[in-house]
Amino acid sequence: MELKQSFKHAGIFGVAAAAGLVGSLAFASAAQAETVIIPINPGNVPTTAEDFENSCDNLPDDLAADLDGWVFVLPAAAGAEGNFISVTATFADDEGMEQTRTTGDDGGIVDGSGDNKAYILAPAGWTLLDADAEVTDPVEDAQFNLTHTCPGTPGEEETSPAEETSPPGEEPTSPGEESPTPGEESTPGEESTTPVGSNLPTTGTPLTIALVSAAALAAGGAALFMIQRRRREAQDW
Numbered sequence: 001m002e003l004k005q006s007f008k009h010a011g012i013f014g015v016a017a018a019a020g021l022v023g024s025l026a027f028a029s030a031a032q033a034e035t036v037i038i039p040i041n042p043g044n045v046p047t048t049a050e051d052f053e054n055s056c057d058n059l060p061d062d063l064a065a066d067l068d069g070w071v072f073v074l075p076a077a078a079g080a081e082g083n084f085i086s087v088t089a090t091f092a093d094d095e096g097m098e099q100t101r102t103t104g105d106d107g108g109i110v111d112g113s114g115d116n117k118a119y120i121l122a123p124a125g126w127t128l129l130d131a132d133a134e135v136t137d138p139v140e141d142a143q144f145n146l147t148h149t150c151p152g153t154p155g156e157e158e159t160s161p162a163e164e165t166s167p168p169g170e171e172p173t174s175p176g177e178e179s180p181t182p183g184e185e186s187t188p189g190e191e192s193t194t195p196v197g198s199n200l201p202t203t204g205t206p207l208t209i210a211l212v213s214a215a216a217l218a219a220g221g222a223a224l225f226m227i228q229r230r231r232r233e234a235q236d237w
Contacts (some may be wrong), residue, residue, distance in 0.1 A: 031161075035085060035235065038078065038142045040131040048127050049149035056150035058110045058117050069150035070128060071108075074116040079139035081117040084109050089131040089143075091122055094154075098201045099126065126153035 004237035044052075049068035059069040074084050087103045099122070103109060118133070133144050 010223040032112035033081065033137055035134055035136055036138050037132050037134055038138055038144060040072070040133070041143045041145045044128075044146040045131070046127050047146070047149040048125065052146065055148040055152060057148065059121075062230075063121070063150065063152075065153055066124050066155040066235075067152045068124050068126060069109075069119055069121055069152075070072065071117055071119045071147050071149065072131065072133065072144055072192075073145045073147040074118075074133065075134060077139075078144060079137070079215065080135035080142065081137045082135075083111065084144075085134040087120060087131060087133045089117045089120050089122070090129045091126040093123070093128055095125055098129065108232055126152045127149040132184050138140050 014071070050197065055071075056063070057068060058071045061071055070088055070089065072084070074080055078152050084103070086109075087107070089101050091099045091101065101107070101122050103118050103119045103120060106122065110117040110119060131146070135144075136140070150186065
Protein backbone atom coordinates (compact mmCIF):
# COMPACT_ATOMS: atom_id res chain seq x y z
CA MET A 1 0.00 0.00 0.00
CA GLU A 2 2.80 2.33 0.87
CA LEU A 3 4.60 1.40 -2.36
CA LYS A 4 1.63 2.43 -4.49
CA GLN A 5 1.44 5.80 -2.76
CA SER A 6 5.15 6.35 -3.35
CA PHE A 7 4.75 5.73 -7.09
CA LYS A 8 1.76 8.06 -7.15
CA HIS A 9 3.70 10.86 -5.43
CA ALA A 10 6.66 10.31 -7.71
CA GLY A 11 4.42 10.63 -10.80
CA ILE A 12 2.93 13.88 -9.56
CA PHE A 13 6.39 15.27 -8.82
CA GLY A 14 7.62 14.26 -12.29
CA VAL A 15 4.76 16.03 -14.04
CA ALA A 16 5.33 19.18 -11.98
CA ALA A 17 9.04 19.14 -12.71
CA ALA A 18 8.43 18.76 -16.44
CA ALA A 19 5.98 21.64 -16.46
CA GLY A 20 8.47 23.79 -14.58
CA LEU A 21 11.23 22.93 -17.07
CA VAL A 22 9.05 23.85 -20.05
CA GLY A 23 8.07 27.12 -18.42
CA SER A 24 11.70 27.93 -17.65
CA LEU A 25 12.73 27.28 -21.25
CA ALA A 26 9.91 29.48 -22.55
CA PHE A 27 10.87 32.26 -20.15
CA ALA A 28 14.51 31.95 -21.13
CA SER A 29 13.63 32.18 -24.83
CA ALA A 30 11.51 35.27 -24.22
CA ALA A 31 14.25 36.81 -22.11
CA GLN A 32 16.84 36.21 -24.84
CA ALA A 33 14.76 38.04 -27.50
CA GLU A 34 15.98 41.64 -27.42
CA THR A 35 15.90 44.71 -29.64
CA VAL A 36 19.27 45.80 -31.01
CA ILE A 37 20.44 48.78 -33.09
CA ILE A 38 22.56 47.76 -36.07
CA PRO A 39 24.38 50.07 -38.53
CA ILE A 40 24.14 50.38 -42.30
CA ASN A 41 26.85 48.84 -44.43
CA PRO A 42 29.54 51.58 -44.43
CA GLY A 43 30.27 50.81 -48.08
CA ASN A 44 26.83 52.20 -49.03
CA VAL A 45 27.43 55.72 -47.68
CA PRO A 46 27.84 58.59 -48.29
CA THR A 47 25.86 58.79 -51.52
CA THR A 48 23.16 60.70 -53.34
CA ALA A 49 20.13 58.92 -54.73
CA GLU A 50 21.20 59.71 -58.27
CA ASP A 51 24.63 58.12 -57.76
CA PHE A 52 23.28 54.81 -56.39
CA GLU A 53 21.54 51.91 -58.15
CA ASN A 54 18.19 53.28 -59.31
CA SER A 55 14.80 51.59 -59.05
CA CYS A 56 11.41 52.76 -57.82
CA ASP A 57 10.34 49.32 -56.53
CA ASN A 58 8.99 49.04 -52.96
CA LEU A 59 8.03 52.74 -52.95
CA PRO A 60 4.58 54.41 -53.02
CA ASP A 61 3.09 54.82 -56.50
CA ASP A 62 2.22 58.45 -55.78
CA LEU A 63 5.79 59.43 -54.85
CA ALA A 64 6.18 63.19 -55.38
CA ALA A 65 8.53 64.24 -58.18
CA ASP A 66 10.64 66.43 -55.86
CA LEU A 67 11.43 63.57 -53.41
CA ASP A 68 14.15 60.90 -53.40
CA GLY A 69 13.12 57.38 -52.35
CA TRP A 70 15.63 55.32 -50.32
CA VAL A 71 15.02 51.56 -49.90
CA PHE A 72 16.89 49.47 -47.28
CA VAL A 73 17.09 45.68 -46.94
CA LEU A 74 17.64 43.49 -43.86
CA PRO A 75 19.68 40.56 -45.24
CA ALA A 76 19.40 36.99 -43.98
CA ALA A 77 23.05 37.24 -42.90
CA ALA A 78 21.98 39.65 -40.17
CA GLY A 79 20.23 36.73 -38.44
CA ALA A 80 17.47 39.00 -37.13
CA GLU A 81 14.00 37.75 -36.32
CA GLY A 82 11.29 39.27 -38.47
CA ASN A 83 11.49 42.53 -40.37
CA PHE A 84 12.89 45.95 -39.51
CA ILE A 85 11.31 47.57 -36.47
CA SER A 86 12.46 51.01 -37.58
CA VAL A 87 15.15 52.76 -39.65
CA THR A 88 16.68 56.19 -38.97
CA ALA A 89 18.73 57.93 -41.67
CA THR A 90 20.95 61.02 -41.48
CA PHE A 91 21.24 63.26 -44.54
CA ALA A 92 23.10 66.39 -45.57
CA ASP A 93 20.72 68.90 -47.15
CA ASP A 94 21.50 71.35 -49.97
CA GLU A 95 23.27 73.67 -47.53
CA GLY A 96 25.31 70.90 -45.88
CA MET A 97 23.18 70.84 -42.70
CA GLU A 98 22.43 67.43 -41.16
CA GLN A 99 18.79 66.32 -41.31
CA THR A 100 17.19 63.19 -39.82
CA ARG A 101 14.44 61.10 -41.41
CA THR A 102 12.72 57.99 -39.99
CA THR A 103 10.47 55.24 -41.29
CA GLY A 104 7.87 56.27 -38.70
CA ASP A 105 7.55 59.87 -39.93
CA ASP A 106 8.97 59.86 -43.46
CA GLY A 107 8.61 56.32 -44.80
CA GLY A 108 7.49 52.85 -43.79
CA ILE A 109 8.24 49.13 -43.42
CA VAL A 110 7.69 46.99 -46.53
CA ASP A 111 5.96 43.64 -45.89
CA GLY A 112 5.53 40.64 -48.16
CA SER A 113 8.25 41.55 -50.65
CA GLY A 114 10.52 38.54 -50.18
CA ASP A 115 13.45 40.22 -48.47
CA ASN A 116 12.70 42.39 -45.47
CA LYS A 117 12.74 46.02 -46.62
CA ALA A 118 11.98 49.54 -45.42
CA TYR A 119 11.97 52.93 -47.16
CA ILE A 120 12.52 56.60 -46.32
CA LEU A 121 11.63 59.67 -48.40
CA ALA A 122 13.73 62.84 -48.45
CA PRO A 123 13.92 66.00 -50.58
CA ALA A 124 15.60 65.40 -53.92
CA GLY A 125 19.34 66.02 -54.00
CA TRP A 126 20.11 65.26 -50.34
CA THR A 127 23.13 63.08 -49.49
CA LEU A 128 22.73 60.01 -47.28
CA LEU A 129 25.48 60.18 -44.63
CA ASP A 130 24.58 57.34 -42.26
CA ALA A 131 21.72 55.14 -41.05
CA ASP A 132 20.88 52.63 -38.33
CA ALA A 133 18.07 50.15 -37.83
CA GLU A 134 16.23 48.64 -34.89
CA VAL A 135 15.85 44.84 -35.22
CA THR A 136 15.26 41.79 -33.01
CA ASP A 137 17.99 39.29 -32.07
CA PRO A 138 20.55 39.87 -34.82
CA VAL A 139 23.90 38.11 -34.93
CA GLU A 140 26.96 39.88 -33.64
CA ASP A 141 28.25 42.63 -35.98
CA ALA A 142 25.06 42.47 -38.09
CA GLN A 143 24.51 45.18 -40.72
CA PHE A 144 21.81 46.13 -43.21
CA ASN A 145 22.13 47.51 -46.72
CA LEU A 146 20.88 50.29 -48.97
CA THR A 147 19.46 48.27 -51.85
CA HIS A 148 18.27 50.94 -54.35
CA THR A 149 17.09 54.51 -54.73
CA CYS A 150 14.50 56.39 -56.78
CA PRO A 151 15.90 59.86 -57.59
CA GLY A 152 13.54 62.82 -57.80
CA THR A 153 13.97 66.24 -59.35
CA PRO A 154 14.79 69.17 -57.06
CA GLY A 155 11.94 71.69 -57.07
CA GLU A 156 12.56 74.99 -58.81
CA GLU A 157 11.57 78.23 -57.11
CA GLU A 158 8.99 80.26 -58.98
CA THR A 159 10.36 83.53 -60.32
CA SER A 160 8.09 86.54 -60.71
CA PRO A 161 8.19 88.43 -64.05
CA ALA A 162 10.68 91.29 -64.01
CA GLU A 163 9.07 94.66 -63.49
CA GLU A 164 9.19 96.91 -66.51
CA THR A 165 11.39 99.97 -66.02
CA SER A 166 11.46 103.20 -67.96
CA PRO A 167 14.47 103.78 -70.23
CA PRO A 168 17.20 105.91 -68.61
CA GLY A 169 16.45 109.62 -68.86
CA GLU A 170 12.79 109.13 -69.70
CA GLU A 171 10.16 110.06 -67.16
CA PRO A 172 6.95 108.02 -67.06
CA THR A 173 3.74 109.77 -68.00
CA SER A 174 1.79 110.77 -64.92
CA PRO A 175 -2.01 110.93 -64.73
CA GLY A 176 -3.46 114.37 -65.54
CA GLU A 177 -0.72 115.32 -67.97
CA GLU A 178 -1.95 117.60 -70.76
CA SER A 179 -2.70 115.86 -74.04
CA PRO A 180 -1.94 117.38 -77.45
CA THR A 181 -4.53 119.81 -78.84
CA PRO A 182 -6.83 118.13 -81.41
CA GLY A 183 -5.56 118.76 -84.91
CA GLU A 184 -2.05 119.57 -83.73
CA GLU A 185 0.69 116.96 -83.87
CA SER A 186 2.98 116.80 -80.90
CA THR A 187 6.65 116.03 -81.13
CA PRO A 188 7.83 113.09 -78.91
CA GLY A 189 9.74 114.41 -75.93
CA GLU A 190 8.54 118.03 -76.51
CA GLU A 191 5.95 119.61 -74.22
CA SER A 192 2.96 121.28 -75.85
CA THR A 193 2.87 125.12 -75.40
CA THR A 194 -0.64 125.64 -76.74
CA PRO A 195 -3.03 126.63 -73.90
CA VAL A 196 -5.87 124.25 -73.34
CA GLY A 197 -9.08 125.49 -75.02
CA SER A 198 -7.36 128.18 -77.19
CA ASN A 199 -9.31 127.09 -80.26
CA LEU A 200 -12.74 127.59 -78.68
CA PRO A 201 -14.82 130.71 -79.73
CA THR A 202 -14.69 133.68 -77.34
CA THR A 203 -18.17 134.56 -76.01
CA GLY A 204 -17.38 136.69 -72.93
CA THR A 205 -16.03 140.29 -72.99
CA PRO A 206 -16.24 141.03 -76.82
CA LEU A 207 -20.01 140.30 -76.81
CA THR A 208 -20.56 142.69 -73.90
CA ILE A 209 -18.70 145.49 -75.72
CA ALA A 210 -20.83 145.00 -78.84
CA LEU A 211 -24.06 145.22 -76.85
CA VAL A 212 -22.96 148.41 -75.05
CA SER A 213 -21.93 150.03 -78.33
CA ALA A 214 -25.26 149.18 -79.95
CA ALA A 215 -27.13 150.66 -77.00
CA ALA A 216 -25.07 153.87 -77.18
CA LEU A 217 -25.73 154.25 -80.91
CA ALA A 218 -29.45 153.72 -80.36
CA ALA A 219 -29.53 156.35 -77.63
CA GLY A 220 -27.65 158.82 -79.80
CA GLY A 221 -30.01 158.25 -82.72
CA ALA A 222 -33.02 158.80 -80.49
CA ALA A 223 -31.59 162.08 -79.16
CA LEU A 224 -30.85 163.35 -82.66
CA PHE A 225 -34.38 162.47 -83.75
CA MET A 226 -35.89 164.48 -80.88
CA ILE A 227 -33.74 167.56 -81.64
CA GLN A 228 -34.78 167.59 -85.32
CA ARG A 229 -38.43 167.16 -84.40
CA ARG A 230 -38.39 170.20 -82.04
CA ARG A 231 -36.75 172.38 -84.71
CA ARG A 232 -39.50 171.51 -87.19
CA GLU A 233 -42.22 172.31 -84.66
CA ALA A 234 -40.61 175.74 -83.92
CA GLN A 235 -40.50 176.59 -87.61
CA ASP A 236 -44.14 175.65 -88.11
CA TRP A 237 -45.20 177.79 -85.14
